Amino acid sequence: MTIHRREFLRYSFTAAALAVxxxxxxxxxxxxxxxxxxxxxxxxxxxxxxxxxxxxxxQVTVFEGQSRAGGRVYTLRDxxxxxLYAEAGAARIPQEHDLTRSYAAEFGLKLVPFxxxxxxxxxxxELKRQAGxxxxxxxxxxxxxxxxxxxxxGESPLRRYDKIDGGNDRLPAAFAxxxxxxxxxxxxxxxxxxxxxxxxxxxxxxxxxxTVSGDFMICAIPFTMLRGIDVSPVFSAVKxxxxxxxxxxxxxxxxLQTASRYWVKxxxxxFQMSEQGEFIDATFGQxxxxxxxxxxxxxxxxxxxxxxxxxxxxxxxxTEAERIYPGMGMSFENGFSWCWDEVPWARGAFATYLPGQxxxxxPAGTQPEGRIYFAGEHLSSWPGWMQGALASxxxxxxxxxxxx
Numbered sequence: 355m356t357i358h359r360r361e362f363l364r365y366s367f368t369a370a371a372l373a374v375x376x377x378x379x380x381x382x383x384x385x386x387x388x389x390x391x392x393x394x395x396x397x398x399x400x401x402x403x404x405x406x407x408x409x410x411x412x413q414v415t416v417f418e419g420q421s422r423a424g425g426r427v428y429t430l431r432d433x434x435x436x437x438l439y440a441e442a443g444a445a446r447i448p449q450e451h452d453l454t455r456s457y458a459a460e461f462g463l464k465l466v467p468f469x470x471x472x473x474x475x476x477x478x479x480e481l482k483r484q485a486g487x488x489x490x491x492x493x494x495x496x497x498x499x500x501x502x503x504x505x506x507x508g509e510s511p512l513r514r515y516d517k518i519d520g521g522n523d524r525l526p527a528a529f530a531x532x533x534x535x536x537x538x539x540x541x542x543x544x545x546x547x548x549x550x551x552x553x554x555x556x557x558x559x560x561x562x563x564x565t566v567s568g569d570f571m572i573c574a575i576p577f578t579m580l581r582g583i584d585v586s587p588v589f590s591a592v593k594x595x596x597x598x599x600x601x602x603x604x605x606x607x608x609x610l611q612t613a614s615r616y617w618v619k620x621x622x623x624x625f626q627m628s629e630q631g632e633f634i635d636a637t638f639g640q641x642x643x644x645x646x647x648x649x650x651x652x653x654x655x656x657x658x659x660x661x662x663x664x665x666x667x668x669x670x671x672x673t674e675a676e677r678i679y680p681g682m683g684m685s686f687e688n689g690f691s692w693c694w695d696e697v698p699w700a701r702g703a704f705a706t707y708l709p710g711q712x713x714x715x716x717p718a719g720t721q722p723e724g725r726i727y728f729a730g731e732h733l734s735s736w737p738g739w740m741q742g743a744l745a746s747x748x749x750x751x752x753x754x755x756x757x758x
Contacts, residue, residue: 397425
C-alpha cells in the first residue's frame with residue numbers, strides 16, 4: 355500500500371494534533387481606533403504582523419536585536435564567490451503553502467524550483483533517520499507519522515518544493531521595506547512590563563536603555579530567547595511552563611564551494627539523503643560554473659557537527675560528500691558552516707514538540723497574557739516553516755486588532 359501525499363499530510367497533522375483553522379490566517383480588520391502596538395522581533399512573524407497592522411491603521415514599532423530583518427530566514431552570500439548564495443535557514447516552499455506563496459506574489463518575488471523534478475522517494479527508514487518523523491524542515495520527536503508509514507508498508511513520495519529566486523531573504527526584506535523606519539535595529543528588549551493601561555518594553559541599544567510604551571505587544575521571538583527577558587508581572591504558570599519546556603531542534607549546515615558542479619556532469623542531481631543528513635545542491639538553478647554542495651543535518655548529527663571546530667566541520671563535510679559524490683577532493687575550493695544552536699539570537703533552529711506537548715504546551719503558548727500576544731513558527735500549525743511564522747503573525751495581528 356502507498357500513502358499518497360495528501361493522505362500522508364492529513365494523517366501527519368492529525369497525529370501531531372495540528373488542527374489548521376481558517377481563522378488562524380485571517381488578516382487583521384481595519385481598526386476602529388488606532389493603537390500603539392509594540393512588536394518584539396523582525397522575523398517573518400513580527401514583520402507580517404507589523405505589515406498587516408499598519409494596513410489596518412495602527413501605529414507599530416518593531417524591536418530587532420540584530421542589524422537585519424528576517425530572523426531564521428537568512429541567506430548567506432559573503433562566504434561564496436561569483437555572487438552565489440545558499441540558505442542558512444528556511445530553504446523551501448512546499449506547493450501547498452499558499453500563504454507564503456501569496457506574499458511572495460504580493461511583493462513580486464519569483465518562485466523557482468528548489469530541486470530537479472524527479473520521482474524519487476523517501477523511504478520509511480530514511481524518514482526515521484531524520485530524527486524520528488521527518489517532513490521537510492518541520493518534524494516532531496513523536497514517531498506517530500513514521501509509525502503510520504511503517505504499518506502501511508508504503509513510502510512517502512518526495513514533496514515538490516520551490517524557493518525564491520535570488521534568495522529566500524528577499525521575502526523578509528520586502529516586508530521590512532514596507533514597514534520602513536518603524537523597525538529599530540540593534541534594539542534588544544531586556545524587560546517587558548504591563549498593567550491595566552498598557553505595556554512597556556525596556557530596550558538596550560549600545561550602552562543606553564530606553565523605555566517605550568504602547569497599548570499592546572506582540573512577542574514574535576523564539577521561546578529560547580524569551581527565556582532571558584525579565585517580565586513584570588510574571589506570566590501565568592502554564593505560559594512559563596510552555597516557554598521553558600518547548601524543545602527546539604538542532605540544525606547544522608556545512609557548505610562546500612566547488613570549482614564546478616561536477617556531480618551534474620556525472621549524472622547526479624545533487625540531492626541525496628545520507629545517514630548523516632541531507633545533501634543539497636544549494637546552487638541548483640543559479641548561474642555560473644561554481645557550485646555549493648550543502649550538508650544539512652538535524653538532531654544528533656547536527657549536534658555532532660556543532661561540537662566540532664569550524665575547520666573540522668569543513669573536513670567532516672568534505673569526507674561525507676566524497677562518499678556520496680566522488681570528486682569533492684579535487685573540486686573543493688573553500689567551506690563554511692552554520693549551526694543554529696550556537697547563534698546567540700536563536701539558540702535553536704525550530705520548535706519540535708515532544709510527545710504530548712501539542713496538547714499541553716501548544717495551547718498555553720498561543721494564549722495571550724493580558725495585553726501581550728505571541729507569534730512565531732513555534733506557535734503555528736506549520737512549525738519549522740515560513741508558512742508557520744506568517745500564519746502565527748497574522749493570527750496575533752488579527753487578535754490585537756480585534757481587541758483594540
